[in-house]
Amino acid sequence: PEPTPEPTPEPTPEPTPEPTPEPTPAPFPEPTPEPTPEPTPEPTPEPTPAPTPEPTPEPTPEPTPAPTPEPTPAPTEMPSNPPTVMMPTDECVVSLDSSCIPADGSAADCDSILPLITLCEDRPFAMVFRYNGGTCAQSFNAQIGTALFNCIDFQGGAPTTEGELSYILVTDIKGDGIIYHSDFVAVGSEFTLSDGGNNVQANMNVTIYNSDVLVPENIVQTLIYHSSCSRNLFLKDRFGSVQLVIFVNEDQGLITCFFNATFSFDIGVTGNFSSTLVSLISITNLGVFNLTDRVNGAVVQPGENFNVQETVIIDLTVRQRYTALTTITGQSPEGNICRATDFLTFVAGNPLPPIFPTFAPTTSPTGTPFPTPDPLTTRCAIRSEVDCVVVEGPTSDCRQLDSPTTTTCDSNENPTELAFVFVGGACDGNNNAQGFNCDDSNGGATGTQEVFIEMGRRGVVFFNGVVQPNELFSVSGAFDNDFEILISTNSNGAAGTLLQEIEMDTECQANDDLTLLNTFGALQLVSFTTPSGGTQSSFARVRITYSIENIGSVGATINTATSNGAFDGQRTLISSPAQLGVRDQIIVGTEEQLVNLAQSSGTTFSFSLQTDGQNNVGALNCADSGNFEFMVM
16 A cells, blocks of 8 residues: 555554664564553554554555654564464374164165065064053054044053053953963063964954953053054054054065164364364254274274274155264364364154054155056956954954843942943932932923933042943943942033932942942943852944955955845945055945843844945956854853
8 A cells, every 4th residue: 555645644652663774573472561651562563554442463565654643663574474383292083984784784775774564464473562652542453434443541541650560461352361471560561362373363352451350440442443454554553552663474584664774973083193082972853872982092093994883773664864974083182173073964764654554755766566457367356354342342243242241230239330321311209229319400401402421439430421322331440338329410521510410339248239230320230240250231332344355456346235234234335436455445434333232132133234335456356255143142
């Protein structure tokens, strides 16, 4: 820049000392005490065109042509280098490369893991469930809404505290005495179902107790589900408090939700000096892995490689992106700290849909894994099935229904469970038991609308909930005398206006008159269970389900489906053609009835389904029929 056109208009605060005869070879190590009010750290970098408010930080390349606002020593010929800072004479340079590889070597990296098969296609001989705890409300499976699955909670359902123990008993429901599991299981752990290598039966009963005393009053949850793998059974299916995580069968082998992968961290030194490793931390969406104890103190020479591996478990039923941000810290021999960071990302797994599994779409067309079937040789194959389940009653197995061997509970032992039907009715004239008291209010419980019923004894609640007219419901508890029942209007799932109040003795003594089909106010007794006599029931609600499955190798069209059942007679279940993909299954109809077991002793109930269809590539016809019958013994 040009020198200022005129000298500064006012003199500097104090006389400027005479310039030195020779240029100063270097700036003073410390500022001169006078005449500057504050020390100037270094000369200004360029001539100052006007007075600067504060000293400039860098030395000037040439002498300033005009006086500065504060006196400065004479300029140097060349700017001086800034003072050096004492630094270590070595350097620290580390490198980090992270990767993920399948632990079994089945793929080159975790991005290439093959999609998981989640559908069970052949009857298993071993299954592994995880015990999550909780109520029936968390159930998530393709059998919900069918006769194949039913779940009932007692005492608030199974516990959910991690590590809390419950006793889990898993059996067949045909009464063959097969026990697949009988032991304590902690919430959050897995348990195995097996029968010595034999294939499991088509249906199982899972009962969860709060102790190893296996009596009804200790039950917290009981359920049935279809286990033959002909009914859309998938990994990760939730049945109440238990969840399927592994199955083993002959066709598919061992199929599991979980896949072992290995995070591999390659640590190198690229400088001229060795580095002592200090820490290694990887932050992932599977958790934070502090691997410092694997590396701390390890000395890596230039050009060498130090590898650390960590095994992780990937849930392949859920397709998601995995990430890992990893940092390695090292130190040079003289204490210089250095770091390297690497970011790893990959996608693995496939989603578990509510009914059938589908894989994530590919970026380009894919070929079929097998040759396309020949329409002239590919047969049409469909299966018609009729299933029966007891949704309310003494058992869940239709073929185990028996008429009661006694109708009066007079064994002088307290019952463990009672079942009633809400039939409605006033207190007057319906029971003469010695310990029975009943009072109507506000019009009584007429049985024309839903009510809220509370049952218990001495402040302990055995049952409370909304009950519909003619609905059968069960109650378990420590029965004795002074058993109390309150029937009220339903007010948004809670007790509203009191309609009927009942007090009765439930000790199974003759004076209690606990006889099947006797009425107690608006309730009718339909079942009782005692430790010595088991369950005696006069009614069971039976549900029949009709379904069709395409068991061929190509899609099929179902043209007709006709059922003939003991409850509803003959019915046409399909009014227009229905399409079924390979292994697809549809429920085409149901029928349900409350069976009077006392009046049905020796009666056989028969049900059938006749189906006709054709395959979709060769128009080959096929037909099938299914049957089911049971007898009340």
